[in-house]
Amino acid sequence: MPATEAPKTSETVYMKGGGYYSRVNLGMRQVINNSLDLVKAAIDGMDIGGRDRVFGIGDYGSADGGTSHELFRNIIATVRARAPKRPIVVNYNDLPKNDFSALFGMLNEEDDVLGVRSYMRDYDNVYVLASGTSFYRQVFPSESIDFGYSCTALHWLSEKPGSISNHIHAVGAKGNELKAYASQARKDWQTILLHRAAELVPGGKLVFVIFSKDEQGRFLGNTGGVSMFDTSNAIWLKLVDEGVVTKEEYVNVTFPQFYRTTEDFLAPFSDPSSDVNKAGLSLDHIESRVVGCPYADRYRETRDLDSFAPAYVDMYRSWSESTFYNGLSPSRPAEERGRIVDLFYSQYEEEVRRRPDEHSMAHIHHYMLISKAK
């Protein structure tokens, strides 16, 4: 039997497919661009030339591959220039229910899906593979990844460590409920690092960009103005009051996520006897960075509320919908669950329209560069 059991996070409903994620997540490309300095440092610091074996790139939690596409095009260009004969394999990874057809369609079709010209059309000897397996397992063979990347994925926990009675997200949890989430996040961070250590070649590098809590206590949608998760929580509580959802469903609607702090990320590296250190990993660089909310920023300029409010809510919906939907009782018909989720987002949009200047989904991530010993 494999050491790691099947992941618990594969849910009845995952994200919308068909490139939806890339289309509505304008902010993600900015976040990825914001990691270019670390990616450049990683690639520059690697011994790439003078070899003919495959150069393996890994993308953990890739979604439809649209947001990371330009980054990988740049990496392919750099590796090809330094080692013209090395085949390059881009290994995408996400949960089984991810829309891999959108990913392969974008990369292989003749027309430019997602407005992106596929690097497959411009580079020979480049291969694309996908693993539809949770990154809480080892998903690629040992020593097959030279450069691993992950953006806005590793804040998802391997499982929901219990319910949160007063909130929909661990950012609002207290006492033992908060402890359970912190403990799961600690365990999961180590699991992620150990599997990636196995997958990396000696001398390989990782750049991770992870939703987190910064030194000022800020996190996604909580950077001034109203807090996105508090607003969401208030709407769900109102839906309970109105008898639309049950108390049990409310408690069940919980993101299996945790926003780690710098200390959380550092922990396995700080202890010299840790398994992560023994596996040869070291943390070369870490810092938190903010990327503004492109929707809110545009609204501040245009004051066009009819553009801002629905687009803003769509972007939020693209990654939150499955959590809300799956929190509702499976005994409800799918259509009814869909209607309740629709109702939630329409109330959220009303909330945005009521106080538009208070809403912003600025991104707080920790950006880090990790190396495996040669």
Next chain:
Amino acid sequence: MPATEAPKTSETVYMKGGGYYSRVNLGMRQVINNSLDLVKAAIDGMDIGGRDRVFGIGDYGSADGGTSHELFRNIIATVRARAPKRPIVVNYNDLPKNDFSALFGMLNEEDDVLGVRSYMRDYDNVYVLASGTSFYRQVFPSESIDFGYSCTALHWLSEKPGSISNHIHAVGAKGNELKAYASQARKDWQTILLHRAAELVPGGKLVFVIFSKDEQGRFLGNTGGVSMFDTSNAIWLKLVDEGVVTKEEYVNVTFPQFYRTTEDFLAPFSDPSSDVNKAGLSLDHIESRVVGCPYADRYRETRDLDSFAPAYVDMYRSWSESTFYNGLSPSRPAEERGRIVDLFYSQYEEEVRRRPDEHSMAHIHHYMLISKAK
């Protein structure tokens, strides 16, 4: 630019997903079982032990992976026994629109999707990757596949070499129209072999099971009784007469397939100066084999027409629907195209009910074992 252009066969609509292919194609598992002797010969003839690098398995045209699953479980068991330390990677390949989520779901979920217990649950150090790229390109890096397998996929051509004015399938084509299909099939066979030669490790082996025409001129659905493609053709012609579909649509409804003969398969191996020979490939074994139609066979026993007719047509539909649907004018609304396709299959079912003993979809394949020089 890559040497090979993007494939032309990716169509607006592909096969139904969600494991539909495996569920309705009972015959395919029998066909795959019928290839076990060649697979065993291939694996037995390989130098597997005493190594620690990855053992790569390739499945070309895998669909949802359900039909080949038992076969790969057996191969994994054999390789693991002979080389306990070798990581094993099962590389699935199909067109971008294939339902890879069904495949990864089956392999990774805890419940037994498709009634199959995933080999991932029983073997450690086994990884599953997918390539959503046409097998008319090189889809895996050079020398990464030890054993390649393909069942009931390589009869699909890389593109439709023109229309067929009097039939829906090349088996009914004549004159220059037939020549165009034969020529495309010849070219495509060589393309398939050369890409697989590049992907195979030295000493690697391929087992191919390909829909074909046997020495008695028999082929799928044409092994006595009425011919499936002639029946289909007659129904489409009737739909033209009735004004349901246009003459242009009828001509456009053409399977991009060709049923090769033994001579066709042998051609690139027979010529010592061929590129295929130069690439190191040799044909160790080839023969045509028949696998009966499980639906018709059961009907002969039970005489239960209400079970036979719809199940038989469902199985036909699982792989033919996209060709019929995509032959209809895109100017028709999707719903209308769907209705016409429904009408076709309901008329086919009436035809089966009228003369049930005449209908059978026995499978004619060529089975072959190919080796790459060490």
